[in-house]
Amino acid sequence: MLKTAPPTRLLDLRRAHYASFADYDPSETVLRHAWTFFTEQPQATWYDGRSFVAGIYAMPSAGPNTWAFGYFETEPQCDPDEFTAEWNSLRAQYPGAWAGPILGSTFLPYRVVTEDSGAPYFPGEWRSRPEYAELLVDQNPAKTISYRSAERTDFQGVIDVSQPYLDRWTDHGFALQHLNPSDPEHVNVLRGMIDAVFGGNFGYQALSEPQFDRWRTSLASTHGGTPLLHWVQLGERRVGFSYLFALDNGTVIFKTIGLLPEFQAQGLGNAVAGALHQLAQRRQAPRCIYALVQADNRVNRMPDPDIRLIRSYAAYFFTPLQP
Structure with a gap:
């Protein structure tokens, strides 16, 4: 049975890899919050191997005989050939497709970093080593899902590009209205809407009511700052939502x-x-x-003047090993 606290070796490896970075949290607040979700997953197992560690669990929402892996860290000097042999041995113990890295839910930070500008990490990013992407790509994933984070300091260009759409939809009753994460009615509607919007996404699985409540209350408790949530309204109808996060320094993160x-x-x-x-x-x-x-998200097809790439990331899907 899994312990409620993250394994010591996982914490030690993360300390060895990341303690020199200014954003390193020695308390591992985000990891400990995520670990609770992981321990609740079906057939959750901790692998404490020679060259790497990982958490593995069954993910039936992604298909039969599909396993998710996460909490992936390697020894500082990991030999690629030894890693491949150990990876294949572990996969043989859990036959089927594999997807990840996922920490227990796609509501939580996941993915590995593939390119890094060196900019400070922001709340919601999961720090990893670019070497991990290289190791996983060498295992020949059938699919790579790519993501990016970017920033801009001048908003007028994107406002001007969006204005015709804003004018047209305002004529149809569009407005943003405050979403209160402490209001039970708002929370219940939001949970159902998230399932409807994202149910078909990579690795998505719905949260139970207690899990959703834990995630909701964590929005402001695991990082410094303020969540900004709004309903997307068309007249009286709620047709969507937005989630932004305002940092204490004034930066606004579009989540x-x-x-x-x-x-x-x-x-x-x-x-x-x-x-x-x-x-x-x-x-x-x-x-x-x-x-x-996500790289193929329609938002990426909007003109993006004055935008600067911060980091790129990836998650991977591996088909079953062939005998």
Whole structure:
């Protein structure tokens, strides 16, 4: 049975790899919060190997005989050939497809870093070593899901690009309204809407009511700053939501814009983006960060003047090993 506290070796490896970085949290607050979700997953197992460690659990939402892996760290001097042999041996013990890295839920930080500008990490990023991406790519994943984070300091360009969409949808009753994460009715509607919007995404599995409540209450407790949540309204109807996070230094992180499927690919997302940048401008935010956006997300097809890439990331899907 898994212990409720993260394994000592995992904490030791992370300390060895990341303690020299300014954003390192010796208490591992985010990891400990995520670990609770991991221990609740079906057939959750901790692998304490020779060259690497990992958490593994069954992920039926991604298909039968599919396993997720996460909490992946290697020894400082990891030989690639030894890693491959050990990786294949472990996969043989858990036959089927593998997906990851995922820490127990896609509501939590996951992925590995593939390119790094050296910019400070922001809340919601999971620090990893770029070497991990190289090791995992060498195992020939069938699919790579790519993500990026970027920033801009001048919002007027994107506001101007979004204005025609904002004008059109305002004529149809579009508005942003405050979403209260302490209101049970709001929370219940939000949980169902998140399932409807993201249910088909890589690795997604719905949270139970207690898990969702833990995630909701963690939004402000695991990092310094303030969550900014809004409903996307068309008249009286809630058709989506947005989740921004304001850091104590004024920076606004764009976390999520979610629209119900029947309202996607119609320009409403562009209208929401324009309204949210106007909000950041009114707050006199020194910069906006666009966090962990999937590379094929439609938002990436908007013109992006004055944008700077911070980091790129990846998650991987491996088909079953062939005998």
